[in-house]
Amino acid sequence: MKASIAQYYPGDSIVHRLDARAKFVAVATLAVALFVRDSFAGLAVFASAGVVAYGLSGVPVAWFWRAFRPLLWLIGLTFLTQLLFAPGEPFFSWWIFDFSWEGLQFAAFLSLRLLVLVLIGSVLTLTTAPLALTDGLAWLGRPLRRLRVPTDELALMVTIALRFIPTLLVELDQIMRAQRARGAEFGSGGPIRRAKALVPVLTPLFVLSFRRADELALAMEARCYQPGIVRTRLHPLRAGMPDAVLLAVTAAIVVAGLLV
Amino acid sequence: MSAASSDGRAVSSRSAPGIAAGMSVRCDGIGFSYAEAHTPIPALRSVTFELAAGRSLALLGPSGSGKSTLLQVIKGLDTPEAGTVALDGLRPDAPGYDAARREVGLVFQTPELQLFATSAREDVAFGPRRLGRPEEEVQAAVEEAMELVGLPPEVFGGRHPYALSGGEQRRLALAGVLAMRPRLLLLDEPFVSLDPATRRELVRILVRLRSGGVTLVLATHDVDLAWALCDDLLVLDGGRVVASGPWDAGEAGRALRAAGRLREPFLVELWRRLGRDAAAAPPRTAAEAAEALR
Numbered sequence: 001m002k003a004s005i006a007q008y009y010p011g012d013s014i015v016h017r018l019d020a021r022a023k024f025v026a027v028a029t030l031a032v033a034l035f036v037r038d039s040f041a042g043l044a045v046f047a048s049a050g051v052v053a054y055g056l057s058g059v060p061v062a063w064f065w066r067a068f069r070p071l072l073w074l075i076g077l078t079f080l081t082q083l084l085f086a087p088g089e090p091f092f093s094w095w096i097f098d099f100s101w102e103g104l105q106f107a108a109f110l111s112l113r114l115l116v117l118v119l120i121g122s123v124l125t126l127t128t129a130p131l132a133l134t135d136g137l138a139w140l141g142r143p144l145r146r147l148r149v150p151t152d153e154l155a156l157m158v159t160i161a162l163r164f165i166p167t168l169l170v171e172l173d174q175i176m177r178a179q180r181a182r183g184a185e186f187g188s189g190g191p192i193r194r195a196k197a198l199v200p201v202l203t204p205l206f207v208l209s210f211r212r213a214d215e216l217a218l219a220m221e222a223r224c225y226q227p228g229i230v231r232t233r234l235h236p237l238r239a240g241m242p243d244a245v246l247l248a249v250t251a252a253i254v255v256a257g258l259l260v
Numbered sequence: 261m262s263a264a265s266s267d268g269r270a271v272s273s274r275s276a277p278g279i280a281a282g283m284s285v286r287c288d289g290i291g292f293s294y295a296e297a298h299t300p301i302p303a304l305r306s307v308t309f310e311l312a313a314g315r316s317l318a319l320l321g322p323s324g325s326g327k328s329t330l331l332q333v334i335k336g337l338d339t340p341e342a343g344t345v346a347l348d349g350l351r352p353d354a355p356g357y358d359a360a361r362r363e364v365g366l367v368f369q370t371p372e373l374q375l376f377a378t379s380a381r382e383d384v385a386f387g388p389r390r391l392g393r394p395e396e397e398v399q400a401a402v403e404e405a406m407e408l409v410g411l412p413p414e415v416f417g418g419r420h421p422y423a424l425s426g427g428e429q430r431r432l433a434l435a436g437v438l439a440m441r442p443r444l445l446l447l448d449e450p451f452v453s454l455d456p457a458t459r460r461e462l463v464r465i466l467v468r469l470r471s472g473g474v475t476l477v478l479a480t481h482d483v484d485l486a487w488a489l490c491d492d493l494l495v496l497d498g499g500r501v502v503a504s505g506p507w508d509a510g511e512a513g514r515a516l517r518a519a520g521r522l523r524e525p526f527l528v529e530l531w532r533r534l535g536r537d538a539a540a541a542p543p544r545t546a547a548e549a550a551e552a553l554r
Contacts, residue, residue, distance in 0.1 A: 174368070175373075175374055177332065177337050177368070178366075178368045178371065178374040179374065180337060181335055181337060181365075181366040181368070181437075182386055182387040182390060182436060182437065182440070183362070183386075183387055183390030183391055183440070184386075184390060185390075199376060200374075200376040200377075200386065201376075203376035204373055204374050204375065204376050207373075207422065208373060
């Protein structure tokens with residue numbers, strides 16, 4: 001079984017080398033601007049920024065497509081609901097549905113906006129290792145520590161969760177094989193039968209996960225893990241000139257996108 | 261069915277309660293690789309061997325040599341890229357092959373991690389129920405399998421699987437496979453992390469199954485236990501067959517030493533160092549050795 005939940009594509013492009021924090025700030029700013037501005041012209045500006053960034057990342061289209069494909073459903077669904085339920089002068093009616101030009105336009109706009117958002121967000125997740133992203137988010141969340149939000153501990157939790165997903169997938173595969181060897185069948189029959197077929201899989205998986213969590217906690221304690229103290233990092237985050245340039249360019253794009 | 265195994269132990273054809281008569285297996289040029297990103301990792305390369313019904317086979321080889329993969333291919337969980345697995349003389353395209361495959365039992369490594377039901381009895385019943393057997397037959401199979409592994413159903417039947425000790429869990433998981441009345445039983449590292457008492461108990465169970473006529477394949481690193489239990493030998497290294505055939509003469513010992521990271525059984529080495537005739541089969545157990553040396 002292939003463990004590919006993270007879309008990260010290892011590489012050494014200019015986009016890969018940018019600091020995770022700078023990339024996150026840039027993407028978040030662009031996302032907000034994207035939702036503030038509601039014209040096709042603004043959309044075009046942000047879309048071209050996304051395309052250029054994606055082009056610089058050197059991520060193969062096939063890889064991007066694999067991560068993107070599941071989202072097509074969501075975008076398609078958005079288009080359909082907006083098309084059917086947006087108010088406007090209908091030019092065509094069928095059963096309980098009215099189709100209007102306004103609805104069509106609105107639906108196209110919303111779907112395109114979603115598409116651009118996914119593109120920009122993907123550039124971040126495709127070029128930033130999950131661990132770097134977590135570290136970056138923890139750094140950005142530091143001010144929250146004044147409000148007693150345990151940001152470092154939260155970041156550690158996310159890191160551990162990410163680390164164990166491939167492990168759990170391997171274990172899941174083993175358990176499913178073992179139950180298949182005992183005659184279990186997955187993916188056949190109605191939804192209730194399918195859900196019932198998962199009990200022999202999920203029970204051992206949960207038991208294993210709890211046992212593993214217990215052992216991990218013990219191992220961390222044995223290695224003197226203490227929550228709430230300052231710790232150094234193996235790979236400290238380093239921001240430099242390219243990151244400053246990224247933020248400046250982002251600001252320029254936002255201004256351009258909002259003004260056109 | 262072979263009349264007698266190499267060391268003269270009779271292989272009986274009568275069926276003990278709950279034990280089905282054995283099935284032969286024949287692998288012809290099996291090739292298999294794991295698809296990993298862009299470069300497939302070959303796990304088995306033209307593996308060929310034959311095991312007669314009712315015989316027991318020791319499947320030896322260093323870690324990563326393809327033992328587990330071979331067992332999964334024989335059970336049909338993985339489809340080989342090349343070659344065929346014939347069961348009971350039936351090739352995969354023969355009618356009745358699927359039925360034969362359902363009579364292959366596979367006990368995974370640390371099978372106790374796969375228990376899921378709320379009672380021991382229910383867990384053992386899972387397999388036979390999936391085979392679509394009538395309920396009375398299922399219950400009979402459960403009782404026999406639990407008796408066979410030394411977990412009497414009247415004592416253990418209602419217990420929660422996770423309330424059992426590690427050794428009891430391992431035996432319960434074995435019962436879950438035995439309740440399906442396998443005619444060919446594949447065991448992947450069954451002795452790992454068992455205490456000596458549980459290990460003895462498991463050996464006792466395997467001896468009973470073997471004398472009941474079940475064909476056994478035992479993948480293990482415990483070469484001494486394998487020597488005590490198995491008639492035939494198959495050594496894998498890097499997915500290739502290094503040695504195969506009846507496990508009796510000194511030839512097998514040499515093959516084991518040649519396969520790197522492996523050793524010959526203690527009693528075989530002792531016999532060799534004592535300068536005993538290699539053709540005269542070395543003893544299988546300490547008791548046999550004592551008898552011969554007295």
